[in-house]
Amino acid sequence: MKYFKSRALVITIIILILIVCIGLTMNPASNINWIGNLISVPFTSVEKAFSYTGQKIEDGINLFDNVHKLQAENKELREKVDTLNNERTEFLRLKRENEDLRKVFDLKDQLAESEFVGANIIARDGGNLFNIFLTDKGSANGIDYNMPVITSKGLVGKVVSAQPFSSKIISILEDGSSVSAIVAKSGDYVVVKGDIKLEKEGLCKLEYIPAELDLIQGDIIETSGIGGIYPKGITIGTVKEIRSGESDRDKYAIIQPAVDLKRINQVVILKNKKAQSKSEMENADK
Numbered sequence: 001m002k003y004f005k006s007r008a009l010v011i012t013i014i015i016l017i018l019i020v021c022i023g024l025t026m027n028p029a030s031n032i033n034w035i036g037n038l039i040s041v042p043f044t045s046v047e048k049a050f051s052y053t054g055q056k057i058e059d060g061i062n063l064f065d066n067v068h069k070l071q072a073e074n075k076e077l078r079e080k081v082d083t084l085n086n087e088r089t090e091f092l093r094l095k096r097e098n099e100d101l102r103k104v105f106d107l108k109d110q111l112a113e114s115e116f117v118g119a120n121i122i123a124r125d126g127g128n129l130f131n132i133f134l135t136d137k138g139s140a141n142g143i144d145y146n147m148p149v150i151t152s153k154g155l156v157g158k159v160v161s162a163q164p165f166s167s168k169i170i171s172i173l174e175d176g177s178s179v180s181a182i183v184a185k186s187g188d189y190v191v192v193k194g195d196i197k198l199e200k201e202g203l204c205k206l207e208y209i210p211a212e213l214d215l216i217q218g219d220i221i222e223t224s225g226i227g228g229i230y231p232k233g234i235t236i237g238t239v240k241e242i243r244s245g246e247s248d249r250d251k252y253a254i255i256q257p258a259v260d261l262k263r264i265n266q267v268v269i270l271k272n273k274k275a276q277s278k279s280e281m282e283n284a285d286k
Contacts, residue, residue: 154235154258
């Protein structure tokens with residue numbers, strides 16, 4: 001019994017002490033505030049730790065979200081860049097083709113007897129990728145056999161057949177093709193032919209150079225106007241090299257065509273106005 005009384009007394013004293021401490025710490029000026037601080041500091045540190053950890057977790061979540069947003073933005077930017085690059089490429093292609101066509105039409109005075117028909121190359125012969133082409137203009141457009149084909153840079157070849165909506169073109173590189181030509185600086189007549197060995201290199205051949213002909217590398221070769229197919233003055237190419245045949249007197253020249261036949265996409269077909277008018281008159285008389 002005495003034990004319980006003693007225990008109750010101790011508890012009562014502790015309670016009274018706590019009540020007194022609480023009362024004293026409620027006064028801001030009290031020197032006993034250190035007791036409150038002693039109790040509150042550990043809890044404050046724990047609170048700060050939890051707050052810091054929570055903030056880091058939130059920052060991590062935000063960073064994760066930002067990474068996804070940046071990836072989406074980067075993908076969108078890449079697509080825009082690809083689109084702009086494609087548009088720029090298409091613009092440059094169209095600009096180049098327009099410039100080529102404008103240069104061709106600048107030849108109208110020189111080729112006054114010809115009507116110009118622009119055509120797109122829509123196919124190439126599988127075995128002769130650079131020598132035989134198919135265009136999207138045909139007999140429905142007045143295209144016919146043996147009509148000359150050019151670009152702004154010079155001679156391509158001629159039409160060898162025409163369907164209603166397409167025509168087949170053979171280039172000056174094709175083995176067996178032949179063009180009556182002149183050396184631009186002197187007016188000397190020569191003949192440019194396709195050669196089976198040279199056509200794969202994108203070259204053709206100027207046959208039988210006369211001994212008196214002063215032909216050198218870089219000389220420009222043009223159509224002569226003789227033969228009834230090609231108008232006079234269209235650039236064929238330049239002399240790349242002069243070679244000797246079986247004898248020193250048997251010389252010939254390698255011609256680099258003015259037109260890069262590997263890369264052309266558009267051509268101009270020349271229709272003879274006089275021949276066209278004559279054909280129209282004959283049809284009218286029938």
